[in-house]
Amino acid sequence: MNQALLRSLIPGVLGILVRRGADFAAAEDAVQDALVEAIRVWPDDPPRDPRGWLVTVSWRKFLDTTRADTARRRREELLDREPPPGPAPTADDTLELYFRCAHPSLTPSSAVALTLRAVGGLTTRQIAEAYLVPEATMAQRISRAKRTVSSVRFDRPGDVGTVLRVLYLVFNEGYSGDVDLAAEAIRLTRRLAAAIDHPEVSGLLALMLLHHARRASRTAPDGGLVPLAEQDRGRWDTGLIAEGVEILQAALARDRLGEFQAQAAIAALHADAPTAGETDWVQIVEWYDELLRLTDSPVVRLNRAVAVGAADGPRAGLAALAELDDSLPRYTAVAAYLHERDGDPATAARLYAEAARKATNLAERDHLTRQAARLNVRER
CATH class of the missing domain: 1.10.8 (Helicase, Ruva Protein; domain 3)
Known part of the structure; x- marks a missing residue:
């Protein structure tokens, strides 16, 4: 079948x-x-x-x-209204379903689960396995979400931005169980792009493709994380990169810039560099400035500090980092990286160890622990 x-x-x-x-x-x-x-x-x-x-x-x-x-x-x-047999109507209700499943009244986790169930066609068991929760827990979450949106009237256009954020949440979950959520998010975003003509939908699709193109190089044979600068670029999927860049260029040409287009532009600059050393960091900082103008997100400011450190030197990156709240996720890891770049391995090792203790993701925790151990060995 x-x-x-x-x-x-x-x-x-x-x-x-x-x-x-x-x-x-x-x-x-x-x-x-x-x-x-x-x-x-x-x-x-x-x-x-x-x-x-x-x-x-x-x-x-x-x-x-x-x-x-x-x-x-x-x-x-x-x-008494069962219709007569015959070919099914051809009207496409997919777009309304996206808006219904990503309704603002739902929590992000419920919106993701309902989207995967109603639009993606996954079973409750598959979704539960993908999110590493019991099937009964996921069934309750989906049931509550369905009851919430059942009473929603759709007498005005839905919020495309909310739909895109839900799809990006799905994409960032990556892979677990027997469902590849990154690939599923790309499939659903392609369907949305076919149903609605919107540059930010194209921007999100381009962003997903450009990130997904690097997937094979992101982990070592032992399962450890491989940082972008150390990835084998020969393993990047050039077909996905070319498709993502083409979609992005068409979206940018419409002169209606949005946050996903700006993120995709940054990803495209990374993909365009033959080596890590040839990355156009100056232009990446400029795109982060555009992204800040659109979102003013602390996470974007954190990522911008890394880019500034690469473009203008680690001291400049640390100065940009100092303007941010040190309780931000990944703040300590970024500080460790910039201190190492600045020639201070002792401080970097201490910060890497601290970042590892704060990490909620096992793979990230292992990577940061290894970074701390590497520098501590070098200091002896």
Whole structure:
């Protein structure tokens, strides 16, 4: 069975049920029941119209549940409205589903889970494994999110920025379990780009592609992190880089700069450098300045301090860092890096060890511990 085809049909089928009058939570449950039926039936009896089959079975499952529901009065009219058989409507409701799943009333974690379930077509088990939580916990999270958005009216355009932030959260989760969330985020962002003409959607897609192009070089054989400057650039995916740069250039040409386009421009400059030493740090600092104008984010200021240290020297980087709150995540690690660049290995080793103790990610903690050990050995 073509699992990719099956998952690609889910948003359209779900959208049809919602337009017919089903509330979102009940419609999503019905579609999931129909998918289970499809997995059971299709291998031996594949339908000629997979989308139409899913619509018909999902609607019948919804009606079966509705008939058994105690809230019969509110849905009575729906029971007599089963449409005649025939080809399913071709209207694409994917965009509305993105907006519904990324609704501001949801927490980021709930919005991500609901997007992966309703738009991505992943099972609750797959999402739970990807986020390393019990399946029952994820089921409760998704159930609450569905109830929240079921009552949302869509009488005005949704917030594209919120949708993009949810997709970027998915991308940054990377990989765990049997679902590659980075690849899934790219797939969903491609679908969004096909549904809406917006330069920031293109900017996010370009950013994902440029980061994903370096994936194979980011970890050593023992699983340790490999910093950007030490990565084997021969292992970077030049096809993804070329595609990302092309998408970015088309977005920038529209002269509607947004934060994801600016981030993608920085990633493109890293990708364009044949070696770490040939990186155009001056231009990267300029793009960070643009990004600050758009967001004024402390994290962006932290990353800018690293770029300033590479462009103008570590003392300049430390001066930029001193303007920031030292409680920021990664602040101590950046300080360690800049002190090492400035020729102060003792201070750098102490800060690397401190940063390792603060790290919440095991791979990052191991990397920082190794950096501290390397400098301590050199000092003896």
